[in-house]
Amino acid sequence: MCHSTDSRPPAPPVAGAVASHEQTTLTSEDGTRFLAYRAEPAEPNGRSVIILPDIRGLHPYYRDLAVRFAEAGFHTIAIDYFGRTAETDDRGEDFDWQPHIAQVTPEQVDQDVAAARAELPAPVFTVGFCFGGSHSWRLGAHGSGLAGAIGFYGAIRRIGEVPSTPGAPILLLRGGADTASTPEEFDGFTAALDAAGTPNTSVIYDGAPHSFFDRSFAEWAEACDDAWRQIMGFTADHSQ
Known part of the structure; x- marks a missing residue:
């Protein structure tokens, strides 16, 4: 089972400034709106990253990780998997991911990743x-x-x-x-x-x-x- 604590993710080799970071929503091809967290670098390195979290979805650990990637120069979006089944935007320690993760299909992940990729250079x-x-x-x-x-x-x-x-x-x-x-x-x-x-x-x-x-x-x-x-x-x- 995946389980990371709330401690901040490892620092990139060279940390820089972040232009912006915020929770947002994206829309998949099937019309599903799902949670995402976007972080933009102040000094882009010419690369983009989509973070695919563990079974907990858009947990605070992965929001912090998105910021860390942006500090390293990446345009970054971390996505959540549960837009089709979970109404809340709470993905903290109290979020009950178990009834939701079993319903996530590869096709849904593909669509959500494609929506994130369309947002990134x-x-x-x-x-x-x-x-x-x-x-x-x-x-x-x-x-x-x-x-x-x-x-x-x-x-x-x-x-x-x-x-x-x-x-x-x-x-x-x-x-x-x-x-x-x-x-x-x-x-x-x-x-x-x-x-x-x-x-x-x-x-x-x-x-x-x-x-x-x-x-x-x-x-x-x-x-x-x-x-x-x-x-x-x-x-x-x-x-x-």
């Missing part, structure tokens, strides 16, 4: 966590108009069949002690990506647990810092 990357990590990798495997797809500790079982045609470059950031997917499942997924001609890179942090990307656990600070460096390098490399 290219190149656009997805960065997902747990539930969102799986969907980020799935979107990358399908291309989805993305420059690249980054995922932390996603569950391979959520991805489904990998297309036989090349997708967008994919970065897999994995905790070595994470049990959400087995090494064999990851091997099968990356083999399918290789067969399709989809560029992919795996980074495994030895001993790191599921949801390690949270600096409330000081022993994973080095892994968190390296993950930031991996994201910065991956997005820079695939923005040319």
Whole structure:
């Protein structure tokens, strides 16, 4: 299960100013209005990011993370998954995500990501966590108009069949002690990506647990810092 505390996400390697940040709503192709959090950099780096949260949706952790990405120069939108089933905009610790997450389909995620992508200047990357990590990798495997797809500790079982045609470059950031997917499942997924001609890179942090990307656990600070460096390098490399 994904669970990050309310502690502030790891700082990017170089933090700058944020031009603006606010909660907003976007509209999917099916007419659904859903929550999002938008953060704009004062000094853009020429890249955009869509954050795909864990099972809790637009939790305060991911609003803070959107600001951190904007501080690093990214035009950023973090999305919520529950526009079709939840009436409240409360995604704090008291939000009961369980009856909602089971109703979220890949097609709905695709539509919501497409709505966010339409709001952002290219190149656009997805960065997902747990539930969102799986969907980020799935979107990358399908291309989805993305420059690249980054995922932390996603569950391979959520991805489904990998297309036989090349997708967008994919970065897999994995905790070595994470049990959400087995090494064999990851091997099968990356083999399918290789067969399709989809560029992919795996980074495994030895001993790191599921949801390690949270600096409330000081022993994973080095892994968190390296993950930031991996994201910065991956997005820079695939923005040319």
